[in-house]
Amino acid sequence: MAHDPPGTTYKINKGKIDTEFLRNKLKLKSLEAKRSFQEKYPHAHKFLADRGVDLAKIRQHSAKVISAGALTGTLLLSPPVGIDIRAPLEISKNVDKPLQETFLGLLKSALPEKARPLLRTEEKSLEQVFQEVIGVKTKATLEGEHLNTTYGYIGAEQHLKRFAGDSMGVHPAVSEDDEGMAPGRGAWGYVPGDVEKWYAVVQTLYLPDWSIRQPYLRDWYKYRKVLIVNTKNGNAVVAAIADAGPAAWTGKHFGGGPEVMNYLGGPRYKKGPVVVFFVDDPENKVPLGPVEYNKVNVPILALRQV
Amino acid sequence: MSKLFFDHLIVLSEVDRKIKSLAKSQEEKEELWGLIDEIVHHRVFDLILGKLPKEKHIEFMEMFHKCPNDEVYIMSYLEKATGENLGDYIKEEFKKFEKEILSELET
Numbered sequence: 001m002a003h004d005p006p007g008t009t010y011k012i013n014k015g016k017i018d019t020e021f022l023r024n025k026l027k028l029k030s031l032e033a034k035r036s037f038q039e040k041y042p043h044a045h046k047f048l049a050d051r052g053v054d055l056a057k058i059r060q061h062s063a064k065v066i067s068a069g070a071l072t073g074t075l076l077l078s079p080p081v082g083i084d085i086r087a088p089l090e091i092s093k094n095v096d097k098p099l100q101e102t103f104l105g106l107l108k109s110a111l112p113e114k115a116r117p118l119l120r121t122e123e124k125s126l127e128q129v130f131q132e133v134i135g136v137k138t139k140a141t142l143e144g145e146h147l148n149t150t151y152g153y154i155g156a157e158q159h160l161k162r163f164a165g166d167s168m169g170v171h172p173a174v175s176e177d178d179e180g181m182a183p184g185r186g187a188w189g190y191v192p193g194d195v196e197k198w199y200a201v202v203q204t205l206y207l208p209d210w211s212i213r214q215p216y217l218r219d220w221y222k223y224r225k226v227l228i229v230n231t232k233n234g235n236a237v238v239a240a241i242a243d244a245g246p247a248a249w250t251g252k253h254f255g256g257g258p259e260v261m262n263y264l265g266g267p268r269y270k271k272g273p274v275v276v277f278f279v280d281d282p283e284n285k286v287p288l289g290p291v292e293y294n295k296v297n298v299p300i301l302a303l304r305q306v
Numbered sequence: 307m308s309k310l311f312f313d314h315l316i317v318l319s320e321v322d323r324k325i326k327s328l329a330k331s332q333e334e335k336e337e338l339w340g341l342i343d344e345i346v347h348h349r350v351f352d353l354i355l356g357k358l359p360k361e362k363h364i365e366f367m368e369m370f371h372k373c374p375n376d377e378v379y380i381m382s383y384l385e386k387a388t389g390e391n392l393g394d395y396i397k398e399e400f401k402k403f404e405k406e407i408l409s410e411l412e413t
Contacts, residue, residue, distance in 0.1 A: 043364065245339075
């Protein structure tokens with residue numbers, strides 16, 4: 001009869017205890033926070049309860065408000081950004097202006113100063129820029145699906161396991177600052193090697209209809225191609241969605257695998273603003289990896305490192 | 307799309323790192339993220355209502371109910387109503403909160 005090697009049982013138990021311990025601690029803290037709020041502010045608690053809103057689940061309330069089209073306040077007061085890309089593109093061709101410089105200028109005109117969910121008109125302008133300037137056909141809304149947000153911060157993620165027993169011992173590190181390998185599997189299980197090399201993480205867990213439109217959404221998002229554009233230097237990469245996250249309280253809205261982050265901003269790039277759109281690729285012809293529109297004519301603007 | 311007006315103020319990177327290092331599955335990770343989410347929501351409202359004059363509590367709750375995502379609108383209202391930079395206050399309090407959670411998990 002086979003036995004676990006010495007130490008294995010201890011390791012398994014230790015892992016189990018740690019996760020349960022963490023869950024119990026957090027559950028306790030959550031209950032305490034809830035009780036304390038209700039005791040200190042019963043009128044606020046009643047206000048929400050009367051409207052069927054649970055403070056623990058206000059993200060769903062926000063999703064409902066936004067998807068009902070009830071955008072109010074600042075977003076409606078700030079004029080949507082719209083741009084005409086023909087003139088800058090013509091100038092770029094005629095005076096041999098680096099395409100990356102033109103692209104960055106257009107991004108600056110098309111985007112609000114601070115990262116925030118984009119208006120439909122802003123997304124339409126960007127779709128045009130991406131197709132005309134860097135040659136990738138994209139959609140912010142594809143087949144009726146839209147990400148949680150399309151302009152936000154991306155953060156560095158770890159490698160995903162490609163098979164049982166995968167580890168950094170057999171997976172090449174991308175840089176000295178490589179984040180290593182995630183202990184568990186990705187949201188869609190083990191990831192094929194070609195996908196793992198260029199993978200993206202999006203907040204499917206916060207989609208307003210994620211839990212009710214299953215298994216359709218899960219299948220739709222699995223390895224779905226997205227274009228990720230670093231809005232600070234114009235570097236762009238096509239990646240496949242292979243994991244869900246990051247959590248809302250990390251200050252990030254997307255994640256990129258080590259290769260993706262390295263291409264977008266260099267080996268020390270850990271977080272930065274990006275635009276993420278779906279790649280409109282019904283025939284599956286767009287390859288994963290860098291979009292090297294800037295390779296030939298931008299020798300001076302080697303903006304890999306930000 | 308789901309966004310809350312205080313999302314940009316809360317960064318708990320070390321707690322996230324801890325969860326990622328321990329969770330063995332996506333379900334487990336999302337469950338733990340959800341528990342932190344619940345604690346964060348209650349703490350944020352606790353901090354805000356603690357600073358706002360009581361007569362403005364319902365006005366703020368109505369504003370939140372109507373546009374929960376609008377950080378500029380709500381944060382500028384809060385700063386005007388309290389005369390304080392509530393954004394900085396919330397950020398500082400959550401730095402302490404992160405340390406508190408991490409130290410509890412060590413014990």
